[in-house]
Amino acid sequence: MEDLLRVEQLTKVYSFGSITSRVQLLAADNVSFAIKPGEIFVLAGESGCGKTTTAKMILGFEEPTSGTIVYKDREKVKHEKVWFTEAVQAIFQDPFGTFNPLRTVDRYFFETVQNYKLAQGEEAAIQFIDRTLRMVGLTYGEFAGKYPSEFSGGQLQRISIARALLTSPTLLIADEPVSMVDASLRMSIVNLFNKLAAELGMSVLYITHDLATAYYVCDRIAIMFRGNIVEMGGVEEVLMNPRHPYTQLLRESIPQADPAMRWKGRVNLNETEETEYLRQGCKFAGRCPAVMDRCIHEVPADIHVGDVLVKCHLYAGNGAPEQAEKIGLHGSFSTP
Amino acid sequence: MNNIILSTEQLKTFYVLEVRGDRKVVKAVNDVRLEIYENEIYGIAGESGCGKSTLLKALAGVIEPPLRLIEGKVIYHVNGEAVDISTLDAEAMRRLRWEYVSYVPQGSMSVLNPVRKVKDTYQDFIVSHVDSKSRDEAFTLAGEHIAALGLPPQVMEAYPHQMSGGMRQRVTIALAALLKPNIIIADEPTTALDVVVQRGVVQLLVDIQQKLGNTIILVTHDMGVHANVADRIGIMYAGKIVEEAPTEIIFSESLHPYTQYLINSLPRFGDKSTRESVPGSPPSLIDLPSGCSFHPRCPFAMDICREETPATVAVNPHHKVACWLTEEGYGRLA
Numbered sequence: 001m002e003d004l005l006r007v008e009q010l011t012k013v014y015s016f017g018s019i020t021s022r023v024q025l026l027a028a029d030n031v032s033f034a035i036k037p038g039e040i041f042v043l044a045g046e047s048g049c050g051k052t053t054t055a056k057m058i059l060g061f062e063e064p065t066s067g068t069i070v071y072k073d074r075e076k077v078k079h080e081k082v083w084f085t086e087a088v089q090a091i092f093q094d095p096f097g098t099f100n101p102l103r104t105v106d107r108y109f110f111e112t113v114q115n116y117k118l119a120q121g122e123e124a125a126i127q128f129i130d131r132t133l134r135m136v137g138l139t140y141g142e143f144a145g146k147y148p149s150e151f152s153g154g155q156l157q158r159i160s161i162a163r164a165l166l167t168s169p170t171l172l173i174a175d176e177p178v179s180m181v182d183a184s185l186r187m188s189i190v191n192l193f194n195k196l197a198a199e200l201g202m203s204v205l206y207i208t209h210d211l212a213t214a215y216y217v218c219d220r221i222a223i224m225f226r227g228n229i230v231e232m233g234g235v236e237e238v239l240m241n242p243r244h245p246y247t248q249l250l251r252e253s254i255p256q257a258d259p260a261m262r263w264k265g266r267v268n269l270n271e272t273e274e275t276e277y278l279r280q281g282c283k284f285a286g287r288c289p290a291v292m293d294r295c296i297h298e299v300p301a302d303i304h305v306g307d308v309l310v311k312c313h314l315y316a317g318n319g320a321p322e323q324a325e326k327i328g329l330h331g332s333f334s335t336p
Numbered sequence: 337m338n339n340i341i342l343s344t345e346q347l348k349t350f351y352v353l354e355v356r357g358d359r360k361v362v363k364a365v366n367d368v369r370l371e372i373y374e375n376e377i378y379g380i381a382g383e384s385g386c387g388k389s390t391l392l393k394a395l396a397g398v399i400e401p402p403l404r405l406i407e408g409k410v411i412y413h414v415n416g417e418a419v420d421i422s423t424l425d426a427e428a429m430r431r432l433r434w435e436y437v438s439y440v441p442q443g444s445m446s447v448l449n450p451v452r453k454v455k456d457t458y459q460d461f462i463v464s465h466v467d468s469k470s471r472d473e474a475f476t477l478a479g480e481h482i483a484a485l486g487l488p489p490q491v492m493e494a495y496p497h498q499m500s501g502g503m504r505q506r507v508t509i510a511l512a513a514l515l516k517p518n519i520i521i522a523d524e525p526t527t528a529l530d531v532v533v534q535r536g537v538v539q540l541l542v543d544i545q546q547k548l549g550n551t552i553i554l555v556t557h558d559m560g561v562h563a564n565v566a567d568r569i570g571i572m573y574a575g576k577i578v579e580e581a582p583t584e585i586i587f588s589e590s591l592h593p594y595t596q597y598l599i600n601s602l603p604r605f606g607d608k609s610t611r612e613s614v615p616g617s618p619p620s621l622i623d624l625p626s627g628c629s630f631h632p633r634c635p636f637a638m639d640i641c642r643e644e645t646p647a648t649v650a651v652n653p654h655h656k657v658a659c660w661l662t663e664e665g666y667g668r669l670a
Contacts, residue, residue, distance in 0.1 A: 183383075262565075
């Protein structure tokens, strides 16, 4: 199937410091991935891994230092936004921050309808908005004239999804949409993504640090670490059989809601983000239990292991995957 | 079983708000009876706005207007002696605080003073709680304490903004544990942290608990964290503890429909079957539904649920539940 959105070698460099000691930090380093129509694609990683920077570049809030964003074979160019925002809509982390607390939420809907000329006249606009709201399980009646504070976080997040749906986008970019929503209501948002993908054939780029919901909802996943995609592939492969040591650490650290599956071993946290970003070779070398000499000096290449892309020296050359198994990476974050 | 270290009796603390003669009562903690033992990690779980943070405030003795103690008592069992903390004066309470009970508030990553080094914060703390004779000793202890908890010694010289969120959180927890309190109350200590960092913070809490053999009261809405560390869990809904049992029982044999929803809605690895959220949204604590507060969202609601509040029943000595289904003998639901 043809790709809906292709991101090619997207790089963002932030530089800071004085003129004499300039430090360059690669917030996103040659990030490439493609999203297919009707697919839920997850970009996962911890805070400060570059996932939001990537989303911002796709949405045009940040100018990429280099790289291209291609939507349906059409390259996105600066200052040419209208066709793109109509096709690609976004929702953000904090639903209370999305809406102005002093404005009723319905005004955002009318504004969008007007800006994109989606309906003629008020009657038609209300009907149009009501139809969209029903997709997220709300009605115009229960939302008209209300302020953001009158809704719960879960409701408000569904309202912001409905607002994004007004333009009938083909791609929804959701940046941490459930992290501010109560655990008991998270599934209502995540189930909505499934429904949108299944019923409307919409693609979703779901950006999250919550691997459990990612596993539940997505088709393919990319794990980011300090600006790099370190592992990418089908969700079953990546999360149930993680290959990159970082993915393994991440997977092991998720608290399982099962008292029989408590954490074993310990984690080491004493590296700062900055040291990791500025590291020469593999960014994970400072914490990796299987670190080798070359990891410190040489950036690993993207290696295909089956259908999964892994950025790790352990998998370089033939027979290396077995070597990784032999080291016994699983559970090796334990120190007695 | 261990001795009781903290208990409450019919605790009711409400926020009483008066705006131009209009009186509003937020029933944040409504008839809570708790018995917490020595040497255990007691978890409190529930949605936001269910009153869990208010309960912790009451347990820590921080009841300040508009929050008012309406009824009931919070009792500390200090050296085998029961002390009702509402009868203590400010000075006596101040002495108990940090030495007997310490409190890690929500968002504790921003409690550190941004213009002072961590060292200075420790100094303030030691000066106000330790006799002048042993202060030097306390400073040495603080350094050792930081090192023993696996934090780099340089943090003492750092300003809060130079540390990551996880590091600040761990420094705050280390501070709370400095005087070896018998009880540490932690309110959402890992919310807004990344998974690996969260694991590090929880690991620190558990280390402290094991080292001191004290009690930790841990509030978080993350059932995964509870499953990992808690010995017993209390499930809170609309100001009440609706179910309380050892962790294994909560996860495998819960009786209250709300607990069951809470646990069944969690996604699990290796299982992609559809998960449903708890239907509806949490009730407003100003205007609680009649009878059982959960009845508007409960699929098993009966007539009695709409009329009368269920009492808390002990199914067995360790497992308590407040639900008409249990009381009427319907037993475990599918």
